[in-house]
Amino acid sequence: MNRKISLKNILLxxxxxxxxxxxxLGAVIVAKIPILFLLSEIVRRISRNTFLVLALIIPVVAGLGLNFAIVLGAMAAQASLFFVVDWGITGIKGILLAMLxxxxxxxxxxxxxxxxxxxAKGREMITSMILGFxxxxxxxxxFLFFIGSLIPYSKKAFLLPQGVGLRNTVDLYGVVDGALNNIWIVSIKFINVYMIPLFIIVGLCLLITFLLKTKLGQDFKAVGQDMHVAQTAGINVDKTRITAIIISTVLAAIGQIIYLQDIGTINTYNSHEQIGLFSIxxxxxxxxxxxxxxxxxAIIGVILFHTLFIVAPSAGNRLFGQPQIGEFFREFVAYAVIAFALAMHGWKTRKGIH
Structure with missing residues (x-):
């Protein structure tokens, strides 16, 4: 009986x-994508996206919920890359300067x-979402009105025809495109593994593990469990929460730079918008x-979520004859997952399932 209850709790x-x-799994079977291509894309997306997802962990531990405001870190990263491009600082120097x-x-x-x-305690998630907007x-x-007018920008090719505002796309090719990826590439049966981004991700995993064992990490956990008890224990709750958000925002900025050097271009007005949604x-x-x-x-989520992203267009094309349906499905899934997960969390809280 206890085993049945335990199994039920694990499943729930x-x-x-x-x-x-x-x-x-169903989408992979329907799509019938070559396994080597699928593995290659999954490995690349792990090195590209995992850092951004890991940036969300500290605020959750500290009781701030899902930090939609990581888009501010993404905006900071893009702003830095715009000026690195303008100054013509290339390669790893450009990446490090942009990160700094x-x-x-x-x-x-x-x-x-x-x-x-x-x-806005108790309403952090919706507040962080509105802050992002x-x-x-x-x-x-x-970047639409001040660049080229109040803020000088010498690369006229990236400005709009009137000389004010950045174009929709800023190309990183020849500047920082693949600067981290190309340092060390291991090829395994046509699958390129970019080692440096993966090492950076492993380093962040170790850093988070270490941080959560320190006094600050214990403060994060205490504040996340009960702010009143933490305050009574002598922890500066407000300062601890601010520290958690600062760490998350800085990590998001670094993660966005890793992401964009892999992509090779910056969609000036849209690249950052979906970062919070897809990472969460x-x-x-x-x-x-x-x-x-x-x-x-974070790691399991990136693998599952982005596997579906890879196969969705092909699955949509095979099922409905329209690959565009797969594109719409990916957007739908992102919102549906968040809604479903939050609904399940509320239900499990009421039922006392942990």
Missing amino acids: SNIVPIAFFILT MASVLSIGLGWLVGRTLNR FANGVYQLI AALLVGGASTRKANIWN
Whole structure:
């Protein structure tokens, strides 16, 4: 009897990754994509996207929920890359300079977000989402109207015809395109494994593991479990929450640079918009919730979520004769996963399932 109850609890606790695994497996079977191509794409997306998903873990541990405001870190990363391109600083030097600039900018943005979320305790997720929309408006204003007018920009080829505002696409080719990827590539049966981004991801996993064992990490956990008890224990709750958001924003900025050097181009006004949505969806697919997340949730989520992303167009084409349906399906799945995961979290909380 206890074994049945235990099995039931395990299944219910992992209902989101189990359901998504079945969905992804079905899509892979329907799509009939060559296995080597599928593995190659999965490996590349692991090195490209995992860092961004890992950036979400600390705020969840600290009780701030799913941090939609990582888009501010992504905006800081893109702003830094625009100027690296303008100054013509290429290769690994350009990447490191962009990471440094983006990190400094993200510390300020993270501090502002943290201060705001401290005034919206209990409503952090919706507040961080709205902050992302607000910051996007400021970002659009700066790079559509201020660049080339108030802010000098020498690369006229990337400006709009009137000389004010960046074009829709900024090409990183010849500047920082593949700067991290190309340092060390291991080829296994036509599958290119980019070792440096993977080592950076492993390093971040070790850093998060170490951080959560330190005094600061224990403070994160205490604040995440119960703010009142943490305050009574002498922990500065507001400062701890701000620190968690700053760390998350800085990591998101670095993760966006890793992502964009792999892509090779920046979609000036759209590249950052889906980062929060897709990263959160991937984390939830891996079995995380608004109150609990770990490194394995991020890794499993990236593999499952992006496998479905790879095969969805082919599956849509085979099922309906329209590959575009697969594109719409990917967008639908991202929102559906978040809604389903949050609904299941609320249901499990009421039922007392952990």
